[in-house]
Amino acid sequence: QKEVEQNSGPLSVPEGAIASLNCTYSDRGSQSFFWYRQYSGKSPELIMSIYSNGDKEDGRFTAQLNKASQYVSLLIRDSQPSDSATYLCAVNGGDDMRFGAGTRLTVKP
Amino acid sequence: NAGVMQNPRHLVRRRGQEARLRCSPMKGHSHVYWYRQLPEEGLKFMVYLQKENIIDESGMPKERFSAEFPKEGPSILRIQQVVRGDSAAYFCASTGQGTQPQHFGDGTRLSIL
Numbered sequence: 001q002k003e004v005e006q007n008s009g010p011l012s013v014p015e016g017a018i019a020s021l022n023c024t025y026s027d028r029g030s031q032s033f034f035w036y037r038q039y040s041g042k043s044p045e046l047i048m049s050i051y052s053n054g055d056k057e058d059g060r061f062t063a064q065l066n067k068a069s070q071y072v073s074l075l076i077r078d079s080q081p082s083d084s085a086t087y088l089c090a091v092n093g094g095d096d097m098r099f100g101a102g103t104r105l106t107v108k109p
Numbered sequence: 110n111a112g113v114m115q116n117p118r119h120l121v122r123r124r125g126q127e128a129r130l131r132c133s134p135m136k137g138h139s140h141v142y143w144y145r146q147l148p149e150e151g152l153k154f155m156v157y158l159q160k161e162n163i164i165d166e167s168g169m170p171k172e173r174f175s176a177e178f179p180k181e182g183p184s185i186l187r188i189q190q191v192v193r194g195d196s197a198a199y200f201c202a203s204t205g206q207g208t209q210p211q212h213f214g215d216g217t218r219l220s221i222l
Contacts, residue, residue, distance in 0.1 A: 032208045043200055043213040044152070088152065092208050096165060097142070101151035 002027040004091050006100035015109050019076040023089030023100055026070065033065055035074045036088040038102065044088055048074060079107040111136050113203050114183075115214035122191050123222050130186040130217045134203030140164075141184045142211060143176060144200045152200065158184055188219075196221045 003026040013019045021035075032051050036044035050056045050063040050072065062075040072091075076083055084107050089100040114133040122128050134141050143155040154168040158178035169176065173191075178184040188195055198218050202211035 032210070034210045036213075043216050044202075046210050046212065049210050090211070092210075096154075096157065097211060099144075099152045099154070 002091075002093065002096075002098055004089055004098045004100040006087075006089050006103045008101075009103040010106060011103055012106045012108060013079050015079060015081060015107055017079050017107075019079045019083065019105055019107070021074040021076075021087050021089075021103050021105070023072045023074075023091075024070055025072070025089075025091040025098070027091065027093045027098075028067075028070065030067075030070075030091045030093045032092040033063070033072045034090040034092070034097075035061075035063060035072075036090060036099075038086045038088060040085075076105075079105075081107050081109050083107050113138075113201055113212055113214035115199075115201050115217050117217060118215060119218045119220070121220045121222060124192055125190050128188040128191050128195070128219055130188075130199050130201075130219070131183040132186070132201030132203075132214060133183040134201075135205075135212055138203035138205050138212075140204045140206070141178050142202045142204075143184075143186050144202065146198045146200060146216075155186070191219075191221050193221045195219060 035048040038044045048063040050065045056063045060077045064073045086102040086104045088102045141158045144152040156169045156176045157165040173189045175187045198216045200216045202213045
């Protein structure tokens with residue numbers, strides 16, 4: 001069974017802090033990794049893609065991938081109240097994509 | 110609009126009726142996925158289709174639910190004889206190749222009276 005696990009949350013951080021979201025996966029053959037943001041009542045929105053080990057930065061977002069540890073994370077620097085949402089980790093093994101259950105983040109002003 | 114298009118955005122049905130949900134993938138995408146999401150819960154995979162083929166329907170209930178993606182036209186998720194438990198948001202996503210990210214439509218909110 002291919003699993004994608006996320007820290008259950010909810011996660012609450014003060015405005016301006018770093019929010020750290022974690023995800024582990026079971027399928028060692030996984031090739032591509034994504035983070036989606038979903039606001040309440042809205043559809044998931046792709047915010048980061050990462051395909052190789054290391055860090056990938058995009059503005060205030062940094063995705064980190066460690067294939068040996070089967071671990072992918074998302075860091076949000078200088079968190080803003082507008083970052084409050086559920087963050088979904090998605091892992092693609094080539095023939096399917098599996099989503100984690102999501103971590104709800106609240107950024108308090 | 111070149112994004113994934115779903116319609117209707119909201120659908121209300123009475124118990125026992127049929128619900129048809131439509132999804133047009135992004136231009137150039139040939140892979141379509143359907144998900145169901147209950148309030149405050151995660152996405153639940155239902156079915157993965159390519160043109161005229163069902164690739165994986167392991168997440169779809171065996172009865173009352175069916176999906177298609179014809180050569181021409183949108184993908185259709187069909188729910189027959191709806192029950193209250195079918196009330197949910199149904200999202201469609203599309204991708205061009207298997208390892209590319211999925212892009213989601215705005216979803217169809219299905220309510221069963």
